[in-house]
Amino acid sequence: MxxxxxxxxxxxxxxxxxxxxxxxxxxxxxxxxxxxxxxxxxxxxxxxxxxxxxxxxxxxxxxxxxxxxxRAGLTRAEADALAGLGIDVREVVARVEEAHGVGAMAGESGSPGWWGGGRPRFG
Structure with a gap:
């Protein structure tokens, strides 16, 4: 194809x-x-x-x-909506990254996933 x-x-x-x-x-x-x-x-x-x-x-x-x-894919509008509920997405991201490293909420990992071979997946 x-x-x-x-x-x-x-x-x-x-x-x-x-x-x-x-x-x-x-x-x-x-x-x-x-x-x-x-x-x-x-x-x-x-x-x-x-x-x-x-x-x-x-x-x-x-x-x-x-x-x-x-921000794990959250748009600015979604982050603003959560802020209206008292949830500071920047603070959540900072705390997660402090504990697990920068990019932790992005789903990035050290594992090769499909990069080691095979066909790419499209989301």
């Missing part, structure tokens, strides 16, 4: 896998695909994102994705 994709689409998939691998994720998620599309300058998808104003904010998008992963 992979060979039926366009050259640009294959490059995005490969880039998404690389982003997931680099972040220690066990599955390729939407944020990995988004980062790969932002990296694929000159593609139609990259052009579309640039037209929406995301092209110039590539670094901000990367930072936001990294912060969301540290």
């Amino acid at each position: 992979f060979e039926r994709l366009t050259k640009d689409a294959r490059a995005v998939i490969e880039g998404a896998v690389a982003h997931a691998r680099g972040g220690g994720a066990r599955t390729v998620e939407a944020e990995h695909v988004l980062l790969a599309v932002l990296d694929s300058e000159g593609s139609r998808a990259s052009f579309a994102l640039s037209a929406l104003g995301l092209g110039e904010s590539r670094d901000a998008v990367r930072e936001a994705v990294g912060e969301a992963r540290r």
Whole structure:
């Protein structure tokens, strides 16, 4: 099936896998695909994102994705909603990372997962 994709689409998939691998994720998620599309300058998808104003904010998008992963995938809106209930997500993240290391809530682990072989899983 992979060979039926366009050259640009294959490059995005490969880039998404690389982003997931680099972040220690066990599955390729939407944020990995988004980062790969932002990296694929000159593609139609990259052009579309640039037209929406995301092209110039590539670094901000990367930072936001990294912060969301540290919050176990919670969006800022969800963190704000929890704050309204008296739950400080930043404090929760800080305490978990203090006990278990940076990135603990992101599900990052030292185990090779599917990187040691086999096919990547997409979430």
